[in-house]
Amino acid sequence: MRLLNIMIIAGLLTVLSSTDCLAGGNPNYSGRWLLDPSASKMSFKPEAKQTLDITQKDSTLDVLETTGTVKQKHGYTLDGVKHKIDVEGVVTVELAAKWQGSSIQITSDSGRMKSTETWQLEDNGKTLSINRTSSGIVSRQETFKYRKQ
Numbered sequence: 001m002r003l004l005n006i007m008i009i010a011g012l013l014t015v016l017s018s019t020d021c022l023a024g025g026n027p028n029y030s031g032r033w034l035l036d037p038s039a040s041k042m043s044f045k046p047e048a049k050q051t052l053d054i055t056q057k058d059s060t061l062d063v064l065e066t067t068g069t070v071k072q073k074h075g076y077t078l079d080g081v082k083h084k085i086d087v088e089g090v091v092t093v094e095l096a097a098k099w100q101g102s103s104i105q106i107t108s109d110s111g112r113m114k115s116t117e118t119w120q121l122e123d124n125g126k127t128l129s130i131n132r133t134s135s136g137i138v139s140r141q142e143t144f145k146y147r148k149q
Helices: 002-018
Strands: 031-035 050-057 060-067 070-077 083-087 091-100 103-109 113-122 127-136 140-148
Touching: 070 091
Parallel strands: none
Antiparallel strands: 031 050, 031 140, 050 060, 060 070, 083 091, 091 103, 103 113, 113 127, 127 140
């Protein structure tokens, strides 16, 4: 009987941990997200459809951003460590991404421009909200709302 109870408890712990029901589990941002311009507060409205294809594994986040026919890939390690990337040989940007509770915070600094983005899931995971504050050459606050497809 004791062995049966241990097996049942072990089975329940396996199920709970695989579904992120245990405390400390971070939400999964993976999926295809379509920008909803009418729900967003942006300094300009895109002329073409914009999507984010996000793949989240362990402590990494890979993002394919598509606007019309233009595609850009971004990769983030969610450990808070600063990484330098070269943007088309024009500028070097220092990036850091980390968990902030159940949100993701991404900071960037090019020397001339700084920004902080806070990503969070809303509406039971159906909406991805990205709040961006930029300062430097241009200062602005924007909110981008993406709907899960």
